[in-house]
Amino acid sequence: MYCMANSSEKISTPLNETQLMLLRLFSRPMDDAEMNGLKKILLDYYDTLLQKELSEVIAAKGISRTDFETLLSQDKRTR
Numbered sequence: 001m002y003c004m005a006n007s008s009e010k011i012s013t014p015l016n017e018t019q020l021m022l023l024r025l026f027s028r029p030m031d032d033a034e035m036n037g038l039k040k041i042l043l044d045y046y047d048t049l050l051q052k053e054l055s056e057v058i059a060a061k062g063i064s065r066t067d068f069e070t071l072l073s074q075d076k077r078t079r
Helices: 017-025 032-061 065-073
Strands: 002-006 009-012
16 A cells, blocks of 8 residues: 655555554445444444553553642743
8 A cells, every 4th residue: 555645756555454454444435324334333443442551651650630730720821
């Protein structure tokens, strides 16, 4: 597969096993409802992974709710 960086440059990007499997699974026509259902499943899956990773980072760094509230209440505008 090629990804066009610009009109004169081609970059080769081989597909990994997951991408190939998904192409085989979804190589049939789908209506909008099916497509939206799949998008929701994938977004929910990646949201779960992201929330888990975020929780682990917050715990590892010892960030508290007070730290978040302090950051949110600060004036972030540049003067």
